[in-house]
Amino acid sequence: DTGVSQNPRHKITKRGQNVTFRCDPISEHNRLYWYRQTLGQGPEFLTYFQNEAQLEKSRLLSDRFSAERPKGSFSTLEIQRTEQGDSAMYLCASSYPNDRVYEQYFGPGTRLTVT
């Protein structure tokens, strides 16, 4: 399977702990996006990279959140001092321009539960 992969698929952590998620995009895709989705809502944009450069960050991304894409391939999303409000599905997507349009392909997501 050469789609977007995310690890872990599920994470349960106690409030105050740090967590890190990993996303491996489709290999030839130069853009990588992170979204967060809470129950009953559509995904909300968090941040995106073009190669290793982080081009945009949402105001949803507080100081406790940091994302990296060190070599322009896989990406990590770290949440420090987790809070119960961080419980959500974290989705990663990747894309490559097709006639100037970036069609995004999503991974299966990492479901975070903060107890």
Next chain:
Amino acid sequence: SQQGEEDPQALSIQEGENATMNCSYKTSINNLQWYRQNSGRGLVHLILIRSNEREKHSGRLRVTLDTSKKSSSLLITASRAADTASYFCATEHNTDKLIFGTGTRLQVFP
């Protein structure tokens, strides 16, 4: 915040019937995309329609776009139980990120 509003929020139909979902958005777009999400799983890209297009087809899917009304519709013809999922529209603006609607939960009964 989310850009789009989808209507209806939930839809229940019998297999073989057609399902229509609508999406409205607030500001001008480059393109609009429709995604499907099965319960608790990732999103699957269904179809993309550019701002200069009015209608697009893919298999049993038909998407229309009316930029003057800032709205789009997704029609699934001859629905199947396997079409049961949540459907989201997402708009792309000059920033290349997607802004998703609130989704329509479709239930198709066999």
